[in-house]
Amino acid sequence: xxxxxxxxxxxxxxxxxxxxxxxxxxxxxxxxxxxxxxxxxxxxxxxxxxxxxxxxxxxxxxxxxxxxxxxxxxxxxxxxxxxxxxxxxxxxxxxxxxxxxxxxxxxxxxxxxxxxxxxxxxxxxxxxxxxxxxxxxxxxxxxxxxxx
Amino acid sequence: xxxxxxxxxxxxxxxxxxxxxxxxxxxxxxxxxxxxxxxxxxxxxxxxxxxxxxxxxxxxxxxxxxxxxxxxxxxxxxxxxxxxxxxxxxxxxxxxxxxxxxxxxxxxxxxxxxxxxxxxxxxxxxxxxxx
Numbered sequence: 304x305x306x307x308x309x310x311x312x313x314x315x316x317x318x319x320x321x322x323x324x325x326x327x328x329x330x331x332x333x334x335x336x337x338x339x340x341x342x343x344x345x346x347x348x349x350x351x352x353x354x355x356x357x358x359x360x361x362x363x364x365x366x367x368x369x370x371x372x373x374x375x376x377x378x379x380x381x382x383x384x385x386x387x388x389x390x391x392x393x394x395x396x397x398x399x400x401x402x403x404x405x406x407x408x409x410x411x412x413x414x415x416x417x418x419x420x421x422x423x424x425x426x427x428x429x430x431x432x433x434x435x436x437x438x439x440x441x442x443x444x445x446x447x448x449x450x451x
Numbered sequence: 452x453x454x455x456x457x458x459x460x461x462x463x464x465x466x467x468x469x470x471x472x473x474x475x476x477x478x479x480x481x482x483x484x485x486x487x488x489x490x491x492x493x494x495x496x497x498x499x500x501x502x503x504x505x506x507x508x509x510x511x512x513x514x515x516x517x518x519x520x521x522x523x524x525x526x527x528x529x530x531x532x533x534x535x536x537x538x539x540x541x542x543x544x545x546x547x548x549x550x551x552x553x554x555x556x557x558x559x560x561x562x563x564x565x566x567x568x569x570x571x572x573x574x575x576x577x578x579x580x581x582x
Contacts, residue, residue: 327474334474335505336461341518351517360512360521361505365475385491389500391574393525399518442525 306381306422306447310374310412317407318370320433325402327365328358335359348401355402362400364392367428367441370408374426375445382424382447390423391444397437405433413442420449456514456547456560461506463498463532464540471502485536497531503543503571507564510545514560515579522557526575532566541566547577556580 325345332342340347341357348356375382400406407430414425428441468482477499480487485495504526512518534540543566550559562575 331474334467334470335502335509336467337505337509337512339512339518351519353519357518359505359518360508360524361501364501369476388531389528391525391527392501392504393523394521395523396519396521399521 305417306415306424307379308415310377310380311415312412314409314411315373317409318373320405320407321366321369323358323366323400323402323404323406325356328356328362328400328402331362331365332359335361345402353399353401358400358402360394360396360399363394363430363439363441364443366400366406366430367408367443370428371410371426371443373410374412375424380424382445386448386450388446388448389443390446391425391442393442395440397439400430400438404438406430406438407433422447454549456510456545459510459513459545461509461543461545462540463502463506463534463543464538465496465534465536467540468496468498468502468534471499471505475499475501477501493531494533496534496536498534498543500526500528503528503532503564506543507545507562507572507575508577510547511560511562511577511579514547515558515577515581520579520581521577522580523578525577526562527573528571529573530566530569530571532571543571550576 409429411427416423425444430439431437546563547560550561560577564572
């Protein structure tokens with residue numbers, strides 16, 4: 304079943320604030336083998352001009368992937384998550400995520416296309432602080448593989 | 452500032468995928484269950500695409516000098532990274548080449564990542580502002 308084209312251009316209400324914890328950033332940095340002091344040591348991060356430890360560049364996906372459930376789990380969209388693979392991923396940064404940030408996500412659907420029996424869904428998530436300061440924009444293209 | 456990054460090799464084992472699943476919250480079973488992975492037509496457990504992107508991101512931030520030097524970063528996942536259940540796992544090799552430096556002081560890097568000699572990313576690039 305093709306995806307519901309009426310989702311294109313839609314935006315969703317901002318998600319509940321996500322509190323970025325210092326230990327979560329350290330855990331994520333350890334999991335990707337990133338040992339730089341700015342990810343682990345608040346003093347080192349402050350010396351570089353940050354309020355607390357800095358998140359590695361792909362960390363925002365932890366927040367946006369959870370936020371995108373708003374879209375992908377809507378039965379009306381018609382996405383079969385068991386056939387989904389990750390197609391493209393893009394980040395455009397205003398500034399890095401830092402421990403202590405309280406972040407909200409506003410999701411939109413940029414594009415839905417079909418090609419070769421596969422369906423493609425591009426979501427865009429604007430990540431900002433609860434005070435409205437933009438932090439990063441995240442695009443994800445998901446591929447729903449054809450059933451053959 | 453050199454025009455190419457010395458190729459960097461990252462070893463990836465099943466333990467790395469388990470750790471990444473926990474840290475990222477991505478518990479899709481194709482990243483830890485051979486039964487589920489082969490059931491959907493994959494050769495076996497594969498790495499999270501975002502884990503591969505994170506490894507390439509390490510190479511980018513190392514080249515740029517800091518995490519906040521990265522202005523934009525994008526990839527296409529063109530091929531899965533199968534991770535066998537062995538002590539050795541597999542390896543991902545990352546390269547970066549300077550494509551251009553703009554008048555605003557931004558440097559565009561073209562990135563590659565290969566596993567077993569096959570490219571696993573396409574259209575991979577980063578824009579960095581060197582500190």
